[in-house]
Amino acid sequence: MNTFFNNLSGQAVDIVCRILFALVVFFVGRLLVQKLIKMFARGAFLSRMDGAVKSFIQSFVHFGLYFLLAVIIVNILGVPMSSISALIASAGVAVGLAMQGGLSNLAGGIMLIIFKPFKLGDYIETCGITGTAKEINLFYTIIVTPDNKRITVPNGNLMNATIIDYSAENLRRAEVVFTCARGESPAEVQEIMLKAMNRIEKILPSPEPPFARMTGSTGDALEFTVRAWCANADYLDVLYDLNQYITEDMQKAGIQSPAVRIAGDAGNQYREVKA
Template identity: 40%
Template sequence: MFLAQNTDAATDKVIKNIENLEHIDFSKIKMSALLEKLIEWTATTGFKLIIGALIISIGFKLINKFVGRFIYVLEKKDVDITLSKFLKSLITVGLKIILVLPVLGYWGIELSGIAALVASAGVAIGLALQGSLSNFAGGFIILFIRPFKVGDYIETATYGGTVEQIGLFYTQLVTIDNKQILIPNGTLSNGSLINYSAKPTRRVDLIFSVGYENDITHVKEVLNKIVERNKLILKDPAPFVAVSAHSASSVDFIVRAWCNTENYWSIYYDLLEEVKITFDKENISIPYPQMDLHLKEALKK
């Protein structure tokens, strides 16, 4: 009997506790706890993240303006455009790295841990980026030795074009037909190239062939007059016209004329056209490959 009474009393107590729980709003308790944690996070970590992000955003804009102003001053002082463009890339990257590192420390990221991680992975990174590091070093070599500059027309073993930009890792060329070529700086600094724009003057060399039946003195006079009429050809050094070879079916004349580098191709094509027109007027023959066939009648038996 006593056991039954205690059991009933315990059951009644449990039922009353359940009834009390029904009056509790668990959603308010969860929302309140979540709100407290959100406020705590905002006041500590979140605040730091927001401040750090603002510093990076504003800092990047200030760096871009500073670098732009710095390059503008260099251009006003007639600093070579090759150097100014290279410095723009280098300074921009360097300043942004300097800005980001303190912000990472402010966020609580241990820079010593990052340094240890980079050091431990140095060998792997070096092997993976050896090509890029070579190109980066090649950019400094090009800037220091100055084998070419922006605006020069260069030719490598594979490509040729006008230098449009020298970057940290690649040099950008533009071909005559307006194609863009990116060449690694490491390749340019370690390979052979021809810089057609390095000197202010160039020499146009052309060979013209005439038939053996022509008077070579007359041909030489005609060529000299053609060269003298061209106003783009320099008088000093003086042009040179002479017989260069007695070929199998022609007498070859060489014409050497000096000009400003930017006028090279104009003179080259003008001379080719003018010589053909003048030779036709002067009845000077230009030989071309030909074959004479002699047919003999078969001997009759």
């Protein structure tokens, strides 16, 4: 009987020691892993890489180091490695069946790194979302919208969707459509538009000079299209300036807006209202 209690006491002491040692290894190991991740992020190896590749590798290293720490702790607790291997294999099969979407996201992340449809910092449109690509992780990509909303998009969805990269080229073409009353002179309106465009310093003369032409008409209005090339970074400024400068100059010149036709109560009588 005494031998039984002595053995039980010895086993209890061993278990407690293992648990305490495992806790120490956990806290020390976590600090060590965090330092290793920071050192790895600042290393020369990553500094030469593209931002998207860097983000992906950091996520992979982060996962791998914590997985290694978990294996060490389980081993300290005395769990046989053969049992751990069998458990991981069984769990892998179960998780693989239950998380087919997750595996497709992982494959999508790898394809994003290989084919590079966009770079980190690019302004993109995809999956009904428009914003700046901030991170590409193992399973998802983070996009920040112009109003500063952080959106997480699964990589699998991203690779199966159309991606528009507004930052890919150095130049962009701004285009705006204006309308005026049908009785106005198209040549006069065109001249006013071109003079207004000449005042916008960020418009470039090439690859095409500023364009302003009548491109259509309706029952009450003439439609004019203006186009101008600019540096990608200046696109929004040029777009807003086109709207403001041309509208102001047309108003100064007395160019009339199209009449708005409002149906009467009977539905077959109209009266014109100047916009």
